[in-house]
Amino acid sequence: MTAVGIDAVEIRTGKLELDLAETFAPAKGESPEKYTKGLGLHASSFPDAYEDIVTMGANAAHRLMERKGLEPDDVGRIDVATESAFDNSKPVSTYIAGCLEQVYDGDFHHANKGERKFACVAGTQSIDDAYNWIRAGRHRGRKAIVVATDTALYARGDPGEATQGAGAVALLIGEDPDLVELSPEQGFGSADETDFLKPNQQFPSVDGKRSVQVYLARMREAVEDFESVWGEIEPEDFQLVPFHTPFPGMVQKAALLGFRHMTRNTGIEEALAAEIGRQPRPEAFDDEDAFRDAISEYTDKLKETETYAEWYDDVIEPTLTISRQVGNWYTGSVHVARISSLKQALEAGEDLTGKRLLVGSYGSGAQAEIHAETVQPGWEAEIAELDVDEQLESRYSISFEEYEHIHDVHNHDTDTQADAEEFTTPEEEFVFDGWGRMGERKYRYVE
Numbered sequence: 001m002t003a004v005g006i007d008a009v010e011i012r013t014g015k016l017e018l019d020l021a022e023t024f025a026p027a028k029g030e031s032p033e034k035y036t037k038g039l040g041l042h043a044s045s046f047p048d049a050y051e052d053i054v055t056m057g058a059n060a061a062h063r064l065m066e067r068k069g070l071e072p073d074d075v076g077r078i079d080v081a082t083e084s085a086f087d088n089s090k091p092v093s094t095y096i097a098g099c100l101e102q103v104y105d106g107d108f109h110h111a112n113k114g115e116r117k118f119a120c121v122a123g124t125q126s127i128d129d130a131y132n133w134i135r136a137g138r139h140r141g142r143k144a145i146v147v148a149t150d151t152a153l154y155a156r157g158d159p160g161e162a163t164q165g166a167g168a169v170a171l172l173i174g175e176d177p178d179l180v181e182l183s184p185e186q187g188f189g190s191a192d193e194t195d196f197l198k199p200n201q202q203f204p205s206v207d208g209k210r211s212v213q214v215y216l217a218r219m220r221e222a223v224e225d226f227e228s229v230w231g232e233i234e235p236e237d238f239q240l241v242p243f244h245t246p247f248p249g250m251v252q253k254a255a256l257l258g259f260r261h262m263t264r265n266t267g268i269e270e271a272l273a274a275e276i277g278r279q280p281r282p283e284a285f286d287d288e289d290a291f292r293d294a295i296s297e298y299t300d301k302l303k304e305t306e307t308y309a310e311w312y313d314d315v316i317e318p319t320l321t322i323s324r325q326v327g328n329w330y331t332g333s334v335h336v337a338r339i340s341s342l343k344q345a346l347e348a349g350e351d352l353t354g355k356r357l358l359v360g361s362y363g364s365g366a367q368a369e370i371h372a373e374t375v376q377p378g379w380e381a382e383i384a385e386l387d388v389d390e391q392l393e394s395r396y397s398i399s400f401e402e403y404e405h406i407h408d409v410h411n412h413d414t415d416t417q418a419d420a421e422e423f424t425t426p427e428e429e430f431v432f433d434g435w436g437r438m439g440e441r442k443y444r445y446v447e
């Protein structure tokens, strides 16, 4: 069976940076450590006044096409995953295709375009759609572009304000991929939940504490479902484990539970037994509360072991580096985690070819998905092409007052974007260019 997977990726961050410890925490009267240690975040990315989900997505897709030498005819599908759409009918993918058509001779008239919605898991679902389209033999040798793009803003004063972010990831899906092959095996954990939603409103209604518990519960179900088709997973099976990362502290919680699950009935559990005992089993307890207390106590001890710390440093920490600097990109977040982990491996000189990633996606509402990826021989060349560091370093650092301004600029109710103050100067990129006669957003390419 021909391998199908991710051939290439590109990333586009919003051009503004809010320092959470130095700028946001003092303005909020909070300790900087809540951000840097508690949530694990140092900064958030925000779009400048001329940026939005379309420009970030189109700029990422443009660089992807240029780098891979693609013309519009080579692309049979453009799917956009977003939680930040500004139109209930016209998909963002048509806007992005329209932008790209400004800079290419050809067009995307024969490409299937769509928009996927299921909170943050929609990016992974769009990759699934592309995978299935190729596997079904309907692609006519063409590739799919998936764009995960979001401006993850919360209402001012909402606890989620600490975890905001904005950026896009563009992924090229095709046969014989250069980056990773996707496993046909998948696991799902899906339930009707009311943890985070946007009922016809821009900013989310969110029950933050509950959303953390729902994330963990659905992720656990997805792991169990994945194991039912893949077989039991053990820590040494996977070199890196990128998770959906609303903030790194969330991943710390998920990783600890994941490690506990993966080590049950393994030599690792046995080796740790002398130090912290064996994992409590429910059948050994008369009531559920006693079991919960015992497993919670075991988990606390597990977290403090050297075995866990080493696994975490090797397998999880590399996935969080970019997230710490950009915040939550919703649909793009798990794909940022994958990029971060491969970039760290490249910089450490690791040979990942043939090694496996276990990828955990999550969307509120709620659904988790787990699948495996096998790293392909072309991965080093692909990751070496990324300009993530340059983008992060060149962001304009905003003051708290400038943050208040830019939050208003991107608030759909304030209608101030068209003539808002800009902090950076666009160059060789798509920019927002005001509204048309039917309320559509317009874009142009700046040389």
Ligand SMILES: CC(=O)CC(=O)SCCNC(=O)CCNC(=O)[C@H](O)C(C)(C)COP(=O)(O)OP(=O)(O)OC[C@H]1O[C@@H](n2cnc3c(N)ncnc32)[C@H](O)[C@@H]1OP(=O)(O)O
Pocket: 031, 032, 033, 034, 035, 037, 038, 039, 120, 159, 160, 161, 162, 163, 196, 206, 207, 208, 209, 211, 212, 215, 244, 245, 246, 247, 249, 250, 328, 330, 362, 363, 364
């Ligand atoms: C949105 C998605 O993308 C989908 C999902 O993944 S849902 C799961 C994640 N949910 C979200 O991201 C929702 C949006 N975020 C939020 O609502 C909030 O940011 C939040 C609920 C996550 C946290 O809100 P909060 O109540 O203001 O923070 P709080 O719980 O007090 O502090 C956060 C952490 O920092 C720690 N902390 C606080 N002050 C600290 C300090 N001075 N030093 C060290 N740590 C500190 C806290 O102990 C806490 O850690 P634990 O969870 O391990 O206890």
